[in-house]
Amino acid sequence: MLRGVETALALEDMPSASWLIDAAQRQAPYREDVMRQAMRIYDRCGRRREIVEMYNAHLYYLKQVVHAEPENETRLAYESIMGRNHLAMVI
Numbered sequence: 001m002l003r004g005v006e007t008a009l010a011l012e013d014m015p016s017a018s019w020l021i022d023a024a025q026r027q028a029p030y031r032e033d034v035m036r037q038a039m040r041i042y043d044r045c046g047r048r049r050e051i052v053e054m055y056n057a058h059l060y061y062l063k064q065v066v067h068a069e070p071e072n073e074t075r076l077a078y079e080s081i082m083g084r085n086h087l088a089m090v091i
Contacts, residue, residue, distance in 0.1 A: 001027070005037055017041050025054075030061060032074045043081045051081060 001024045008017035021038045028034050035058060042051045055078050062068045069075075 002034070002037065005041070009041070014041070014045050018045055018047075030058070032058075032071045036074055036077045039077055039081055048081075051078070 001020055005017050005020045005024065008014070008020060018041055021034070021041050024031075024034045025038055035054065038054065039051050042048065042054075058074075059070065062070060070078075
């Protein structure tokens with residue numbers, strides 16, 4: 001399914017990319033590679049509130065259920081998106 005997401009992104013087909021990543025998340029809600037791709041797509045579609053909700057739910061799951069932390073790549077992707085968006089709103 002992630003290949004389809006990549007293809008949709010290459011074609012700038014954001015509705016298809018969004019649909020595919022939403023389906024991927026339903027199948028594998030805790031895969032961090034899926035989450036990172038979802039954050040990137042949601043960011044490009046202006047769905048920032050959903051990024052925050054998804055990331056916070058994931059953090060809760062990791063800390064409360066499996067007693068773990070997110071992968072560094074996931075944390076950095078989130079911080080990059082949120083930091084960039086915050087700076088864009090300030091400027």
